[in-house]
Amino acid sequence: MNTLANVRAELDAIDDALHDLLMRRADVVAGLAASRVKASGxxxxxxxxxxxxxRLIGRHSGPLPAAALVRLWREMxxxxxxxxxxxxxxxxxxxxxVPKLVAEHFGMGMPSRAFTTPSQALAAVGNGDAAIAVLPFPNEADPTELEWWPALDAPRLAVVARLPFFSEGNPGPEALIVAHGMPDASDDDRSLLLVEADPELSRGAVLQGLAEAGITARLLIARRLPHVSRFLFEADGLIEPGDGRLAALNFINTRPLGAYATPIRGISA
Ligand SMILES: C=C(O[C@@H]1C=C(C(=O)O)C=C[C@H]1O)C(=O)O
Structure with missing residues (x-):
């Protein structure tokens, strides 16, 4: 019979099974940590x-919201x-x-420290006080003194993730994670590209130059400086510093700033 006691007994059994799996997962991670197989990265x-x-969202079904699935895995x-x-x-x-995105992405227990400027947060990563910096996603309206991407010391420090990774519909404000070294490919990635070009060159001409080199990109930010136009593009795929396509470009300066897994924005039923 479907009494409350029966339902709770079934939930207790499921909780035990979940708990066993969580402890097993933690054992596997402990083995990974002890084995040094990731020591170099x-x-x-x-x-x-x-x-x-x-992969999990792809096999997901039933009444558990996908957002809850992602939250549970984020905590793990x-x-x-x-x-x-x-x-x-x-x-x-x-x-x-940004603090909200940090809490959603890393749970409540992650040691984190706020800095009043992006360059201070990046310095904390540079000198080893922090593993990563979480910074606001670049915006056309940002004041110059808070614009962190032009001075990013890539590929030593590079963008490796975009937050939130999952959102249903409009994600609201977003952020980027900067860490040591270029990110791993996820099979569906986008890259940030800084281009400095002759101010005589229109943004259309810059986009065309990228397209001719085989790079499909969208303009995020354009800044007109006295002797140079500076652009931030989001390009399809993973573009690393040695990418052959960059050699074909003859702008004043073209620099990959890192990449991120293409975020999931709503799932179709
Ligand atoms: C376990 C790893 O380290 C981290 C934790 C992960 C996990 O818990 O599955 C996955 C990727 C890494 O951010 C790993 O690199 O596989």
Whole structure:
């Protein structure tokens, strides 16, 4: 009979099974941490996390909202990252959008420190005080003194993830994670490209130059400086510093700033 006691007994059995699996997952991560197989690379691997979430969302069905599935896995990722080393993060943001994204992405327990400028947060990563910096997604309306991407020391420090990775519909304010080294591919990625070009060159001509080199890109920000036009593009795919397509470009300066797994924006039923 479907009494409350019966339903609760079934939930208790499911909780035990889930608990066993969570403990088993943590054991596997502990083995990974002890084995040093990741010793040469960063702890946080947003590309791998994106592959896991895409795979699970792809097989998902039933009444559990996909957003809840992602939240549960985010908490597990954050826990397993902290299991692997003393992970901590630096962030900068005006208002509460960035701290909110940090809490949603890394759970409530992740050690994090706020900085009043993006360059201070990046310096904390540069000198090893923090593993990553979370910074606001570049915006055309940003004041120059908060514009962090033109001075990003890529590929030493590079963009490796975009937050939120999952949202149903409009994501609201977004952020980027900057870490040491270029990110792993996730099979569906986008790259940030800084281009400095002769101010005589229109943005259409710059886009055409990129297209002729085989790079499909969208303009995010254009800045007219005294002797140069500076552009930030989001390009399809993973573009790393040695990419052959960059050699074909003859702008004043073209620099990949990193990449991120293409975020999921709503899922079709
Ligand atoms: C376990 C790993 O480290 C981190 C934690 C992950 C996980 O818990 O599945 C996945 C990617 C990394 O951010 C890994 O690199 O596989």
């Amino acid at each position: 960063p702890t946080l691997r947003p590309g791998r996390e994106a592959r896991i979430l895409r 990722f954050a826990t397993s990252i902290r299991q692997q080393n003393n992970f901590s993060l630096a962030y900068h943001g005006v208002g509460d959008a």
